Amino acid sequence: MRKHHSALGGVALALALTLTGCGGDDTEPKVQDTPSQSPSPTPTSTPTPKTPEEKAAAQLVAYLDVRDDALRAATIDFKRLNKVATGQVFLNIQQNVSAIERSGSKLTGEYVHTLGEPRDRGAYILIIDCEDRSGVEQTKDGKPVPEPVGPDGKPVPNPLPIEYKLVKEKGRWLVSDQNGLLEESC
Amino acid sequence: MLARVVAAAVVALLGLLVAPVPSALADGDGQCTQQVDPETGQVKWVCEDDGGTGGTDGTGSTGGSSTCSYSGREIPCTGPEGSAWSSTYGCYVGAVWDPGGAGAQPPPGQTNQDGAWHICYWPPPGSSWDPVWIQNGEVTIDPVVLAQRAIASMDLDPIQIGIVPESGPNRVGLVGLPVWMWVDSPTDDTFGPITASASEGSVSVSATASVASIVWDMGDGTTVTCTGEGTPYADHYGKQDSPTCGHRYEKMSTDQPDGAYQVTATSHWVVEWTGGGQSGTIEFDLTTDALPIRIGEAQVLTQ
Known part of the structure; x- marks a missing residue:
């Protein structure tokens, strides 16, 4: 199990920028080379993901970074979001962020995302993210906000597998739908 | 440290775990999304059944689907929290919204009796994450x-x-x-x-x-x-x-x-x-x- 720590801090932000090529107008994200066993202080090469699966996975990582930043900041940077999301996910994040702001709650800490193997279905790609929210704290008026619940009102598992659907628009893979696999486990 | 984290992420990107799993996103037979309660801030997962519009008379109908577009782009047919589409603003107009509780004033020439600031849920691509002033009666139905x-x-x-x-x-x-x-x-x-x-x-x-x-x-x-x-x-x-x-x-x-x-x-x-x-x-x-x-x-x- 390999993990991607998403945080506002410098390391994760640097990671997100590296993974997505964020800040430029490239349609394809870039990924750092895997370092050797004798790591140099700074990676030097930035090969571009080659396969559709790699490109889609890189975009999902970028989306999760944008989403997590938006939830913590209770605001949305559309310039970033437009590059990684579309469809229902695009609306859903707006609902989540606005509702956090309206509720007067505050979200801090970091999610840990662990991506599963992308599944190419032709017109779209499915990827399951095992989302660990152990490091996330949400408070309202100084008190913890109750844990996330399912339709039955019971707390959902942590970590929770969430499946994402990515579609290709104008040459770029975008996260379009999500589905919480409430009955599954990571 | 950076190199280690990057390496971990790259390996994750290249694909790991997970046996084949039935997919609601692929099959369209119901999916679960998280919604934040605007009162409490709590995340609540909501699962919807497949079916879209379904049949019109309930007899012999077998599900259905909908697609919607605006300005030539495909967009979701419905917005969050019962928001209604506004062709005037090109967004789904949601609840009254006063970010930060700052008591935003009406725009020039308007009073609080004329309308209110609302959330606008933007179809992609979005532009500004600011409330939109909606006059009373301007948005009626999706x-x-x-x-x-x-x-x-x-x-x-x-x-x-x-x-x-x-x-x-x-x-x-x-x-x-x-x-x-x-x-x-x-x-x-x-x-x-x-x-x-x-x-x-x-x-x-x-x-x-x-x-x-x-x-x-x-x-x-x-x-x-x-x-x-x-x-x-x-x-x-x-x-x-x-x-x-x-x-x-x-x-x-x-x-x-x-x-x-x-x-x-x-x-x-x-x-x-x-x-x-x-x-x-x-x-x-x-x-x-x-x-x-x-x-x-x-x-x-x-x-």
Whole structure:
């Protein structure tokens, strides 16, 4: 199990920028080379993901970074979001962020995302993210906000597998739908 | 440290774990999304059943789907939290919103009695994450809702099955001989095209529905898809195949329940609608009741 720590801090932000090529107008994200066993202080090469699966996975990582930043900041940077999301996910994040702001709650800490193997279905790609929210704290008026619940009102598992659907628009893979696999486990 | 984290992420990107899992996103049979409660801030997962618009009369309908577009781009048909589409603003207008509780003042020339600041849920691409001033009465109803109302007013029905050999206790078709299927006495509400409108306030939607195809379940494990009404059989056709929609049974129906194949016809309706600055397509199916068709075998005597 390999993990991607998403945080506002410098390391994760640097990671997100590296993974997505964020800040430029490239349609394809870039990924750092895997370092050797004798790591140099700074990676030097930035090969571009080659396969559709790699490109889609890189975009999902970028989306999760944008989403997590938006939830913590209770605001949305559309310039970033437009590059990684579309469809229902695009609306859903707006609902989540606005509702956090309206509720007067505050979200801090970091999610840990662990991506599963992308599944190419032709017109779209499915990827399951095992989302660990152990490091996330949400408070309202100084008190913890109750844990996330399912339709039955019971707390959902942590970590929770969430499946994402990515579609290709104008040459770029975008996260379009999500589905919480409430009955599954990571 | 950076190199280690990056390496971990790269490996994750290149694919790890997870055995094949049934996918609601692929199958469309219900998916769960998280919604934050605007009162408490708590995350609540909401699971929806598949079906989209579904049938219009509840009889024999088998699910459906909708697509919507705005300015040539496909967009979600409905917005979050019951928000209504506004063609004026090009967004789904949600609840009254005062970010930060700062008590935002109305724009020049407006008072708090004239309207309010609202959340605007933007279809992609978004631009500004700011509330939008909406005058009272400016947003009334989602055009998709009106499209569904228009469809409901059409009172659509499954087709009336036309088939030879006919159904009946004294009617028996023969193995290997042509079966002809068609839409018997097609009408606007069984085959289309049919147009209806619905409006509320300043929003008006017009919808036109037509049957795009009919899937015939022949009861013997085969289905036949026909795109037109089919050709009604007449005696002068003899033993010809139907030129448009036909079948041949390979076995007798004696081992079937009641000794007959149960034939159904599922008409696939496609509704194109436009109004309120949006346009879209709604699709759904209507299925007939089963019609029993008996198939026997001709016996030839030789001396």
